[in-house]
Amino acid sequence: MSTPGRGLHGQVLDTLGPDITAGKYPPGSVLRTDELAQRFEVSRSVMREAVRVLESMHLVESRRRVGVTVLPECEWNVYDPQVIRWRLAGADRPRQLRSLTVLRSAVEPVAAGLAARHATSEQCAELTECALGMVANSRGHKLEGYLFHDVAFHRVILTASGNEMFARLGDVVAEVLAGRTHHDVMFEDPDPAAVTLHVQVAEAVRERDAERAERLTREITVGALQELDILAP
Amino acid sequence: MSTPGRGLHGQVLDTLGPDITAGKYPPGSVLRTDELAQRFEVSRSVMREAVRVLESMHLVESRRRVGVTVLPECEWNVYDPQVIRWRLAGADRPRQLRSLTVLRSAVEPVAAGLAARHATSEQCAELTECALGMVANSRGHKLEGYLFHDVAFHRVILTASGNEMFARLGDVVAEVLAGRTHHDVMFEDPDPAAVTLHVQVAEAVRERDAERAERLTREITVGALQELDILAP
DNA sequence: GGGAACAAAAAGTCAGATTTATTTGTCACA
DNA sequence: TGTGACAAATAAATCTGACTTTTTGTTCCC
Numbered sequence A, B: 001m002s003t004p005g006r007g008l009h010g011q012v013l014d015t016l017g018p019d020i021t022a023g024k025y026p027p028g029s030v031l032r033t034d035e036l037a038q039r040f041e042v043s044r045s046v047m048r049e050a051v052r053v054l055e056s057m058h059l060v061e062s063r064r065r066v067g068v069t070v071l072p073e074c075e076w077n078v079y080d081p082q083v084i085r086w087r088l089a090g091a092d093r094p095r096q097l098r099s100l101t102v103l104r105s106a107v108e109p110v111a112a113g114l115a116a117r118h119a120t121s122e123q124c125a126e127l128t129e130c131a132l133g134m135v136a137n138s139r140g141h142k143l144e145g146y147l148f149h150d151v152a153f154h155r156v157i158l159t160a161s162g163n164e165m166f167a168r169l170g171d172v173v174a175e176v177l178a179g180r181t182h183h184d185v186m187f188e189d190p191d192p193a194a195v196t197l198h199v200q201v202a203e204a205v206r207e208r209d210a211e212r213a214e215r216l217t218r219e220i221t222v223g224a225l226q227e228l229d230i231l232a233p
Numbered sequence C: 001g002g003g004a005a006c007a008a009a010a011a012g013t014c015a016g017a018t019t020t021a022t023t024t025g026t027c028a029c030a
Numbered sequence D: 001t002g003t004g005a006c007a008a009a010t011a012a013a014t015c016t017g018a019c020t021t022t023t024t025g026t027t028c029c030c
Helices: A007-019 A033-040 A044-058 A080-087 A093-118 A121-136 A142-162 A171-182 A192-206 A210-227 B008-021 B035-042 B043-058 B081-089 B093-118 B119-134 B143-160 B170-182 B192-206 B208-227
Strands: A060-063 A066-070 B062-063 B067-070
Touching: A007 A033, A007 A080, A007 B067, A033 A044, A033 A066, A044 A060, A060 A080, A066 A080, A080 A093, A093 A142, A093 A171, A093 A192, A093 A210, A093 B093, A121 A142, A121 A192, A142 A171, A142 A192, A171 A210, A192 A210, B008 B035, B008 B043, B008 B081, B035 B043, B035 B067, B043 B062, B062 B208, B081 B093, B093 B143, B093 B170, B093 B208, B119 B143, B119 B170, B119 B192, B143 B170, B143 B192, B170 B208, B192 B208
Parallel strands: none
Antiparallel strands: A060 A066, B062 B067
């Protein structure tokens, strides 16, 4: 996944990024460039490049005479795919998954509604194909095959919405779905009701029924929220 | 706004970033570090830092023996606040505003529903205060005062939702609202119906009525969509 | 006790040398 | 003619050391 170690500075980030997002250095901690360069056995220039990237993610702030200060969590660019991966790999993975699932529950229904209006006929076909793939893999512990088509399905919806911001959430959704299948408990076959809903969403989009596509997708995301016990009592 | 020119590499980014996001260098264009360093009259090290930042935003890709390649728009980290600002400052500002407004319409209603469940009493008080501020500035061409309270209102909603991903959209919403007031036509006083809706949302949150808060906020965002002529025929 | 001058610390900048990976072209051999 | 290996060219990647600038804290004098 992603691009591990594209250059020395990338390798430094692969350790330093997760360390920071994991809270190893509490907000306000001060690091010094020279010290870091020594620790990672790289030149100062390489270390500076790494710091610049962390700075662009608002994970740290570099100030003269002070050093590289770790910023509080509320400043981080939590939409940066790299930051998301680092956080998902760390200890607060569960909390991160909850945040992302709530985001999904807000975005995907609207995206589905837009997809019903803007999807090309190719995208409609893709969608149907994905839904059928999900059905075909919904019984008999074929979880990987199911996941593959599930991810593809939601990617098509987000892309077909015609909104670039939605489209870019495809990777996030993929990460969340993969996380649910691999890390969390999902020994059993997927919920048949969920499978049916996906098929119906594909139908609704094909029939240009925006309202129905939105409502059905909302049911899917409500299910995702319930799996994580996120809901009102 | 933001932090212009934090170091030489920042100044380089202030021109190179907008240039790239404006499409001045079409996707696939190849830039060379040395050439750029000469053009901007900075050392190669500074140029490299700038390139690293652009690379972390997925605006460009740097490869040996090839150079710095500009990536297609679909690769960009469109949620990066810096990228958003650059694009809003450029020629496709209208398209960007539409994307962001659609995102708002998806996120804010859900955020309001969550805020009704999780808002602290201080946040409820803030919300009421903001709504009252909007009312007070809703007549007599007090657009700046209105904008100030409007931005604050939506920030509180997003923060009070308790979801960090939502909270981080505060700046985006601020940008969109400011854009509407300053750039687009808004000579007249704001729509009285919108003002009333804000007051009612504050009420709903205070009374912990999640469903009503969500529904009312959806009405607000539908209004925002209509202003930009984004809606079904 | 307050303000100005001074000193130290750390990031910021630059320039040159060197290394490394990738592409591209060439040449020999099948 | 095509294909493989090998060599050269190229531009990024890295390292190093010297120098600059800004900020902060201290000290000294009034």
